[in-house]
Amino acid sequence: MLRYLKNDIPASIVVFFVALPLCLGIALASGAPLFSGLIAGIVGGIIVGALSGSQIGVSGPAAGLAAIVLTAIGALGGYENFLVAVVLGGAIQIIFGILKAGIIGYYFPSSVIKGMLTGIGIIIILKQIPHFFGYDTDPEGDFAFFQIDGENTFSEIFNIVNFISPGATMVAFLALGILVLWDSFLTKKAKIFQLIQGPLVAVAVGILFYYLSKDNTIWNISSDHLVSVPIPDTVESFLGQFSFPNFQVIARPEIWITAFTIALVASLETLLCVEATDKLDPQKRVTPTNKELLAQGTGNIISGLIGGLPITQVIVRSSANIQSGGRTKMSAIIHGFLLLISVILIPRLLNMIPLSVLAAILFIVGYKLAKPALFKKMYQLGWKQFVPFVVTVLGIIFTDLLVGIGLGLGVGIAVILLKSYQNSHFLHIEDKSNGKHKIKMTLAEEVTFFNKGAILKELDSLPSNSYLELDVSKTRYLDNDIIEILEEFTVKAFNRNIDIKLISERGVVENPDSYIEFFRLRPKLGEL
Incomplete structure (x- = not known):
């Protein structure tokens, strides 16, 4: 495992930059404390990464659970009560793993999984367009069609015209140029460009641009267009960001209903992601799904006990890891340590990173997931593959991940029944x-x-x-x-x-x- 550190360390840095705004954005979209998203990202990286059987999957707070979390916090009477459901949800996931429920993951049709990857790629690009131009009213990680800011995916894009930030847009184009140049040209010229990843250079340029332009009335980037990591002044204030479950409410039926909902949705998202990342893995390794449920359950118990959001394996981070050359689980673990160290030691530096630069990084991730050539390939495989694929893609774009998968799966089953009939x-x-x-x-x-x-x-x-x-x-x-x-x-x-x-x-x-x-x-x- 250690012999691949030269691959895993650069990949972990890219995953860190992708995960950081998503952890914060998903916490904001969930109506939870910002630090809870970082806790989930740290636990997902270090704990779940160490226990998981997946070599290239990366876990953390999931956008698909944001709406459930937002509703549950209000319904259960506070965040501390909700954390009890997170802990119990983790315990239920462990039971799922013991009962070998992970076998469900092997029954998702290939066309639906490919549709899921493509749909996620397209939705990443669509959701990052506003952030690229400095329009940040909708938080990072809100991947649903109907957004929490009252807009939808497309109306948000149409609103950009009235809210373009010149500084954020300029540095976004600079970052995108660096990333394209790095990916298509420089990495083929010298090994140094393979070791030092383009996203790291893009982020460094973004921080430098912010610092040099902060006194310029036209090109300066305001704080609401930057990463926003909580900055504790003392050790006590840092520790005060952790929340703990209120186990006095454990007997309430609604706590158990929420716990089961979290366990079920988190397990389904994880199994879907496992299938998808295994398909993306250049070495075609197969993740033991029951072991993955045990790892995710353990991670959710620990995350819930210290104030974190629910955790799943996440396709955005996992695909960024694979695209950046990650080879073993060390990249996921190191990214977790990077999150932990950075929020303790350099939160002020992190808060100088423009969100538009991170949008440029996610553009590349999204494009690699949704290359146009894949549509042609799926079409050539025939309508039995193409129809479930397209339905899954459109379902994810116009609803959300799980509904899109459900629609694609329904069409896939209908095709199977039709062919069985014939x-x-x-x-x-x-x-x-x-x-x-x-x-x-x-x-x-x-x-x-x-x-x-x-x-x-x-x-x-x-x-x-x-x-x-x-x-x-x-x-x-x-x-x-x-x-x-x-x-x-x-x-x-x-x-x-x-x-x-x-x-x-x-x-x-x-x-x-x-x-x-x-x-x-x-x-x-x-x-x-």
Whole structure:
């Protein structure tokens, strides 16, 4: 692990710059103390990073939980009461891990996961456009379509015209130029440019620009366009930023309902992110999902005990880590230590970083997730891949992450059911034999109640005075609903003068009297 430090340290710095404003912004969007977002980021980096089985995933406070947190703090009667739900939510996640619930993560269709990555990439770009031009009314980390400032994703962009900050915009374009130059040209010229990451240089230029222009009436950047880390004056005031759960309310039913909601949503977001980061991982390593739930649960317990927000694995930070060359979990752990050290030692320096510079960094992250070539590739794979992909992308852009995933998953399931309906059997009609049409129907390897309509339609459409050869020799699972259809068809076949030959792995049966007895009374055929 240590031999990859030359990759992990530069990557951790990039993740640190991405995570810092998101931790603060998500806390603000959640109606929680600003420091609670930093606590969650630190715990997510150090604790969850150390316990996780993911080598490139990065955890911290999640935008998807912001609305839940905002509502729960008010409903539960204060932040200290809410922290009890966070701790309990972590304990429930550990139970999920012990019960092997992480296996759910393996059942998300590839098209939906790719749609999730692309949708997140697009929404990052759209949400960062206002910050790029110095319009910062909506906090970082608010990724929902309908924003907490009363606007939506697109109306916020249209409002930029009236609120452009010349200084913030100028330094954003400088930072973006540095990042593009670094990424497409300089890193290929010398190893020093691979070791020193472009985002670090962009942030340094941003701090320098702020310092040199602060007395200029046109180009100065006001404090509301800068990172805003709490600055404690003494050790006591620093420690006073930590909050602790009020366990006296643990018996209240609404605490447990909130805890279960946090555990469920945080687990789903984590499993989705795990699937996505595993696809992005150049080494294609597979994260043990149950171990990840145990790590996330432990992280949420610790975060809740010291005043932090709920934690999940986060795709924005994880993808920034991968794109910056992170190779092992050390990059996530180091980013956690960077958060901890910086808020203690250099909060004033952090508060000189323009948010527009961080928006430029996130532009690059978003573009790499949502490259136009991916749309072409998904289209070429056919409509069964393209439709769930597009629905997921649009769902994320116009609602939020979980709703978008749900819509894409729903469409993906509908496609599966449609193909299952179509592929339940193969029909072959031969020429007339002895005055009767010979029709061969071969059932698929697995035939379930989803195939009921297709098979029933085919059987009912068979002409009278025909000959049906029903081949189930390759069928390994035959649902009871299908057996009942075949049973009922024996009566119809007799009335319509249709002869039947049943071909199974046990032999051939001419005009079986009872399919139910045939399949159930013979041991191996009963397993069909």
